[in-house]
Amino acid sequence: MQLYKEQKIQLYNTLSGKKETFQPIEDGYVGMYVCGPTVYSNVHLGNVRTFMSFDMIFRYLKHLGYKVRYVRNITDAGHLENDADVGEDKITKKARLEQIEPMEVVQRYTVDFHNVLKTFNFLPPSIEPTATGHIIEQIELIKTIIDNGFGYVVNGSVYFDVHKFNETNDYGKLSKRNLEDLIHNTRALDGQSDKKNPQDFALWKRAEPQHIMRWPSPWSDGFPGWHLECTAMSTKYLGDNFDIHGGGMDLKFPHHECEIAQSEAAKGQTPVNYWMHANMLQLNGQRMSKSTGNTVNPDELLSGNNKFFSKAYAPSVIRFFNAQSSYRSVLDLTDDGLQASEKGFHRLMDAMHLLEDLKPGKSSTFNVAEWRQKCYDAMNDDFNSPILIAHLFEAAKQVNQIKAGAASLTAEDLELLKQTMHAFTFDVLGLVNATETGSGTEKLAGAVELLIQLRQEARANKDFALSDKIRDELAAKGIQLNDGKDGTTFSF
Ligand code: AMP
Ligand code: ZN
Numbered sequence: 203m204q205l206y207k208e209q210k211i212q213l214y215n216t217l218s219g220k221k222e223t224f225q226p227i228e229d230g231y232v233g234m235y236v237c238g239p240t241v242y243s244n245v246h247l248g249n250v251r252t253f254m255s256f257d258m259i260f261r262y263l264k265h266l267g268y269k270v271r272y273v274r275n276i277t278d279a280g281h282l283e284n285d286a287d288v289g290e291d292k293i294t295k296k297a298r299l300e301q302i303e304p305m306e307v308v309q310r311y312t313v314d315f316h317n318v319l320k321t322f323n324f325l326p327p328s329i330e331p332t333a334t335g336h337i338i339e340q341i342e343l344i345k346t347i348i349d350n351g352f353g354y355v356v357n358g359s360v361y362f363d364v365h366k367f368n369e370t371n372d373y374g375k376l377s378k379r380n381l382e383d384l385i386h387n388t389r390a391l392d393g394q395s396d397k398k399n400p401q402d403f404a405l406w407k408r409a410e411p412q413h414i415m416r417w418p419s420p421w422s423d424g425f426p427g428w429h430l431e432c433t434a435m436s437t438k439y440l441g442d443n444f445d446i447h448g449g450g451m452d453l454k455f456p457h458h459e460c461e462i463a464q465s466e467a468a469k470g471q472t473p474v475n476y477w478m479h480a481n482m483l484q485l486n487g488q489r490m491s492k493s494t495g496n497t498v499n500p501d502e503l504l505s506g507n508n509k510f511f512s513k514a515y516a517p518s519v520i521r522f523f524n525a526q527s528s529y530r531s532v533l534d535l536t537d538d539g540l541q542a543s544e545k546g547f548h549r550l551m552d553a554m555h556l557l558e559d560l561k562p563g564k565s566s567t568f569n570v571a572e573w574r575q576k577c578y579d580a581m582n583d584d585f586n587s588p589i590l591i592a593h594l595f596e597a598a599k600q601v602n603q604i605k606a607g608a609a610s611l612t613a614e615d616l617e618l619l620k621q622t623m624h625a626f627t628f629d630v631l632g633l634v635n636a637t638e639t640g641s642g643t644e645k646l647a648g649a650v651e652l653l654i655q656l657r658q659e660a661r662a663n664k665d666f667a668l669s670d671k672i673r674d675e676l677a678a679k680g681i682q683l684n685d686g687k688d689g690t691t692f693s694f
Contacts, residue, residue: 204267248490358408358422563610
């Protein structure tokens with residue numbers, strides 16, 4: 203029997219504002235769409251956190267035996283600098299600044315994104331569609347929205363009529379806003395004079411002469427609106443009504459609100475049953491964000507080459523750190539937090555090693571079946587990974603006690619413990635055993651620590667020639683030692 207028949211998930215649906223029992227449209231199958239990156243710069247750890255949370259959710263659904271079609275797009279056109287349909291296209295701007303083709307920008311940062319995903323042991327999505335590969339679908343969708351009376355054309359651009367839509371539908375139901383408040387709070391920006399109302403949003407924009415990323419359409423040579431891309435791609439591969447739509451919290455409004463409006467206007471039905479939003483990663487108490495420059499990129503944290511953290515951390519330590527808080531909580535990236543996670547991660551991995559050679563006893567002193575169900579209960583409760591980790595630590599404690607002869611498990615219970623620990627640690631949390639990956643970096647870090655210690659001893663003995671030699675030769679190999687008031691740290 204498939205596990206999903208006995209394990210019922212409760213998930214927090216942003217649309218209803220409460221936890222609901224997850225009931226897929228088709229028994230045993232799940233359709234899930236997550237907004238992918240706009241590929242105009244390297245992904246930062248904030249982006250990684252959101253995708254990592256959905257990777258864990260994807261992994262758990264698969265673990266339960268669901269057949270999941272997971273669609274995560276690449277936004278390679280149409281995302282303007284400002285949410286209100288003004289400003290330059292992010293990719294075109296980058297191409298202009300770097301004097302390269304927009305598609306070179308797209309290629310460079312798509313490759314970077316894929317490398318990052320590989321480093322962090324992400325499972326690939328089932329389909330990874332690009333916006334530029336679905337222009338025809340988007341044009342068709344716009345035609346339907348216009349035919350249904352919810353879109354209007356001005357000077358070659360097409361806008362969605364939010365006021366008209368709100369007469370029959372509820373614009374703002376996802377983000378808990380209402381049109382009256384929006385009217386009150388939106389300022390008409392320069393360049394928006396084409397719109398009937400500032401709350402309307404672009405479905406298609408006529409391209410200015412210098413805009414390279416342009417396609418022919420019935421209205422003008424132009425490009426699609428960002429919100430429209432996700433509606434076209436999600437419904438194409440998952441149907442007009444599908445199970446789960448996810449993304450970061452910041453996409454709730456206007457992006458997801460507009461996706462709902464477009465689908466309801468075009469297809470007469472709401473697109474998504476469960477809306478899930480991952481919370482933000484912070485650095486120094488402020489949201490990590492490209493626009494404010496408050497970011498750390500994965501390679502900076504993995505190499506230790508940054509101004510915020512004292513050392514390098516392995517990818518699985520970062521995954522573990524992320525899983526130690528709920529995907530719905532704000533998470534602050536700190537050195538102390540990462541160090542604590544590193545210790546915890548190693549404690550868990552040590553137990554996984556010990557578990558391999560444990561010998562069974564005559565009786566069980568620990569109720570494995572009950573513990574196993576607690577692990578499922580944690581994940582069934584809106585993917586509560588911190589509680590799951592607490593249960594994994596409880597098992598790790600038991601493993602240590604069995605090793606010390608202070609507890610025992612029958613062969614059958616021991617096998618169940620092993621299977622369950624493996625499933626949750628590796629398959630669901632996506633951690634990789636320290637001896638397999640990350641080990642190179644970690645072993646190197648250990649060796650550098652040893653050299654730092656020898657250098658300190660050399661200094662204490664006034665052997666400055668040796669201490670300088672250690673520093674200089676490490677620097678020549680690209681490893682910098684930084685002497686501070688609390689001792690020496692390194693980066694590479
Ligand atoms: P973007 O490429 O800007 O569209 O962002 C890609 C994804 O990363 C979206 O789902 C965003 O919501 C998410 N994201 C951006 N900043 C953060 C952050 N600081 N913490 C978590 N997720 C973020
Ligand atoms: Zn999207």
